[in-house]
Amino acid sequence: MIFASDLDQTLIYSLRSMGSEHEERDLIPAESKDGKTLSYMAVRALYLLRELSERAMFVPVTTRTIAQYGRIHILQDLIKPKYAVTSNGGNLLIDGEPDRSWNRNICRQIESECAPSEQVQKLFQEIASPEWVIGERFCDEMFFAYVIDRKRMPIEAVKELAARLAKEGWETSIQGRKVYLVPRVVNKRDALLHLQELEGKEIRIASGDSLLDRCMLDIAAHAIAPRHGELYREHQADPIEQNYLFTNRSGILAAVEILESAAELLSGEKKAALQSGARG
The missing domain is CATH 3.90.1070 (Hypothetical Protein Ta0175; Chain: A, domain 2)
Known part of the structure; x- marks a missing residue:
């Protein structure tokens, strides 16, 4: 099964966006440029993400460009996902290399439909x-x-x-x-559906904070969003019909809650599958 997640203000946070409900010792640098740390991850979130990545296929899905995604050393060095969706779905990385055929197809769609x-x-x-x-x-x-x-x-x-x-x-x-x-044709949903078909794995859990994430949350069996960002603000103004799970915490600690919830959902699904198999 696939666990797909947005990165910025979902799993990783800049100093500006992380909030104040954390201790400095609980953070680990996630991204750097020219020797300067640009974003962080909660230590507990990193532990949970590494554990989840061993139980499910973790796919980072981001609006960042290929180059910007490459700066997130915590993923490249410690998680090493096989796939990554960048450029809001315009590019698909396989073992760190762009899938040129996917990008060409997206560019043709942009030209003909937008x-x-x-x-x-x-x-x-x-x-x-x-x-x-x-x-x-x-x-x-x-x-x-x-x-x-x-x-x-x-x-x-x-x-x-x-x-x-x-x-x-x-x-x-x-x-x-x-x-x-x-x-519109550059979106996270279509890239994930392509991966789902390529790998033969179902998108079970997705997380994200913005309206650009909604299309991928809507195709997942379980959708988790932090208690901040566009999705939460829109939900507050006009509660959405989709069954989104919003975190209780905001800022960088919301990532911990997202990953804890993902782990619980994964355990619950595997337990249900085992019980179903036993009854069969």
Whole structure:
């Protein structure tokens, strides 16, 4: 069976996003760049993830680019997953190497089903200003990531833009200090369904915090989300029908709770399977 999980603000956390309900001794560096630690993981979460990875196929699923994913040394050195989904589903890594055929297929779909990136960029620039847009990046030649000042962002204008882009085949997601504009065909669900078919293993558990994670949570037998992020905020405003399990804790300790819940679900499913086999 497959356990698929988002990374940032689900399993790993920056100093800005980890919250305050933890002790420094309980943390371990997860990612570094130029000798500087960029994100952390709870020691207990790392222990649980290593244990889970021996019982199920763990697949990291992230909006990060291939290069950004490569910085997360705690995964490369200690977990070593066979597969990783990066670029929000636009790239699939097998033993660390990109699956070129998967990427070519995604690029063809973008070209045939979604508005050109130049058009999307132009629409965003109609509402953007230096007052709230700090930086821009076109990630892996597939989607946009804008660094923003969240407090100054004109939320209604962004919502109106999101509605316009949806008609053009693009999704909008606000995550912390970033706004993502992503072609609809570049998604985590389709990449995981491809892996499910490739491996012949079912996606039993998935976890994530953002609207970009919803599509993969909805195809899993069990969906777990931290008590922060877009999914939780939307649930608070308008409770969703899906049977999501939200953690009791927020910040970096939510990762511990996610992995504890995943381990319990995995044990429960294996016990049920054994009992079913015994009755048969």
